[in-house]
Amino acid sequence: MSSPSPTPRRANRRITRRALWLVPLVAGSVGAAFVTGRWYERRFVQARSEWAGVQLLSSAIDSVRANALDSLPSDELIRRAVTGMLRELQDPYAALLQSDGMQRYRGTLLGEGHGLGLTMRRHAEGASIARVALGSPAMLSGIRAGDRLLAVDGVPVEADGSWGRNSDSIATPPDQHLVTLWRGPLGDTVRVVVRRSAWRMPAVSDAALLSDSLGYLRLASMTAHSAEEVERAVSVLVQRGARALVLDLRGNNGGLFEEGVKVASLFLPRGVVVASLAGRGGDAVQPHEARGSRWSNLPLTVLVDRQTASAAEVIAAALREHNRALLVGEPTYGKGVVQRVVNLSPDIALRLTTARWLTPSGRALERKVLRGGGFSGGLIPDVAVDQPGRRDLAAVPREWTGEAARRMDQLADSMAVHALRAGWATRPLAVFEARLRASLAQLTPRALSSPLLRADWVTQATRLALVRHLEIEGERETILRYAVRDDAALRAGVEVLLPGEDLAQVIPAPLPALLPASVAVPAYSP
Numbered sequence: 001m002s003s004p005s006p007t008p009r010r011a012n013r014r015i016t017r018r019a020l021w022l023v024p025l026v027a028g029s030v031g032a033a034f035v036t037g038r039w040y041e042r043r044f045v046q047a048r049s050e051w052a053g054v055q056l057l058s059s060a061i062d063s064v065r066a067n068a069l070d071s072l073p074s075d076e077l078i079r080r081a082v083t084g085m086l087r088e089l090q091d092p093y094a095a096l097l098q099s100d101g102m103q104r105y106r107g108t109l110l111g112e113g114h115g116l117g118l119t120m121r122r123h124a125e126g127a128s129i130a131r132v133a134l135g136s137p138a139m140l141s142g143i144r145a146g147d148r149l150l151a152v153d154g155v156p157v158e159a160d161g162s163w164g165r166n167s168d169s170i171a172t173p174p175d176q177h178l179v180t181l182w183r184g185p186l187g188d189t190v191r192v193v194v195r196r197s198a199w200r201m202p203a204v205s206d207a208a209l210l211s212d213s214l215g216y217l218r219l220a221s222m223t224a225h226s227a228e229e230v231e232r233a234v235s236v237l238v239q240r241g242a243r244a245l246v247l248d249l250r251g252n253n254g255g256l257f258e259e260g261v262k263v264a265s266l267f268l269p270r271g272v273v274v275a276s277l278a279g280r281g282g283d284a285v286q287p288h289e290a291r292g293s294r295w296s297n298l299p300l301t302v303l304v305d306r307q308t309a310s311a312a313e314v315i316a317a318a319l320r321e322h323n324r325a326l327l328v329g330e331p332t333y334g335k336g337v338v339q340r341v342v343n344l345s346p347d348i349a350l351r352l353t354t355a356r357w358l359t360p361s362g363r364a365l366e367r368k369v370l371r372g373g374g375f376s377g378g379l380i381p382d383v384a385v386d387q388p389g390r391r392d393l394a395a396v397p398r399e400w401t402g403e404a405a406r407r408m409d410q411l412a413d414s415m416a417v418h419a420l421r422a423g424w425a426t427r428p429l430a431v432f433e434a435r436l437r438a439s440l441a442q443l444t445p446r447a448l449s450s451p452l453l454r455a456d457w458v459t460q461a462t463r464l465a466l467v468r469h470l471e472i473e474g475e476r477e478t479i480l481r482y483a484v485r486d487d488a489a490l491r492a493g494v495e496v497l498l499p500g501e502d503l504a505q506v507i508p509a510p511l512p513a514l515l516p517a518s519v520a521v522p523a524y525s526p
Contacts, residue, residue, distance in 0.1 A: 222255030254310020336365030
């Protein structure tokens with residue numbers, strides 16, 4: 001049985017309904033085509049504009065190369081064009097990194113050591129070694145603090161610690177040096193071969209107990225694994241009995257932002273905001289929270305100065321704003337921005353400022369030049385110190401004449417060697433200091449007729465001989481304890497951290513010269 005065929009009226013209704021469905025579909029397709037066409041048109045115009053800019057730059061370079069009286073090769077013109085573009089950004093941290101420069105910059109962030117690993121100290125008689133970096137070629141070769149550097153590859157070392165090859169220098173392989181030293185306690189001249197090799201410079205340059213319960217840690221840089229070094233060092237200090245800590249960030253120019261966040265996290269409650277990043281164009285602020293909390297209740301003091309910058313300021317700001325520490329010293333540098341390296345090729349990269357970092361309260365640090373020639377924009381310390389820098393305890397005062405400095409250097413070396421040969425004990429330190437003072441009082445120059453000048457001469461000579469003796473003995477922790485008296489910021493930091501405490505428990509108290517001695521001090525002769 002066949003179904004009845006639809007009437008013409010019903011068929012027309014079905015066609016009408018289908019047409020009504022097609023209208024929005026066709027309209028949407030036309031609209032999409034229009035929008036797509038407009039988008040492609042804008043992209044085309046933009047691309048044409050950008051291409052015109054590229055053509056302009058290329059034409060300018062070709063014109064200079066072809067017509068300028070003193071032209072340059074194409075690659076040099078392009079390099080200078082990029083350098084000029086970066087300069088116009090008015091970004092003081094932007095730079096074009098090429099080949100060796102790019103490798104050095106990345107090596108610095110990774111903590112790769114350069115050179116032999118020696119920190120030199122100037123003397124009238126030459127240069128002595130103040131520090132030997134842990135794991136450096138110098139340390140592996142047996143060089144130690146207190147050695148007097150006489151020559152490298154046969155070339156005498158200048159008073160500023162510099163040397164260079166000349167026609168008379170000893171022929172040595174490019175990866176090694178022959179170093180000539182004068183060394184106590186025997187006063188011998190020794191020669192050491194130092195082989196250059198890759199090594200990592202530690203971020204924690206000092207970690208010691210200033211007393212049985214007070215720790216001290218100096219964080220010198222913010223390189224890869226700095227937070228791990230701080231965690232290990234503080235763990236050792238706490239195991240040894242530290243119940244409070246002085247964190248020294250003076251001279252720390254910063255480095256990796258992430259490492260600064262990690263270091264601050266060690267001393268903050270888990271989950272609090274350490275710092276935030278704000279990108280370009282109003283991008284959403286990205287908070288970085290503390291995740292590796294270890295010592296959130298350990299009393300802290302943070303030492304800062306005008307060279308404390310960048311990631312080191314991240315630490316200082318977070319600890320202060322979360323009421324974990326007071327800042328002692330002078331205003332910090334004020335570097336509140338973060339850089340990123342963008343690779344252009346295997347050998348060329350751009351270093352660009354890509355974000356600002358904000359303190360937990362949302363404050364941005366911005367370094368500004370003042371009319372008087374100074375700067376502003378850094379962190380203002382809670383306790384200001386007039387002389388916040390570290391003093392080199394083994395350096396002759398700068399105001400002394402060259403001849404006076406030379407004689408003092410000789411006497412300090414001779415006295416230190418004499419104490420070593422005689423087996424003088426350095427503990428307690430105050431007794432050792434008094435013994436040096438009594439001996440040196442008998443050697444005061446006759447030209448110093450004033451009692452005040454004689455007393456100052458004995459004090460300076462005692463300090464120099466004592467520190468050089470301790471350097472030769474490798475007693476770095478004892479030197480740090482002794483330094484508290486002459487380090488205004490460190491002393492203030494201890495007083496803030498331990499209010500009302502007897503600082504004699506931390507600072508070795510000088511004793512009067514109650515131990516007269518008649519000694520024949522041998523003359524220093526390298």
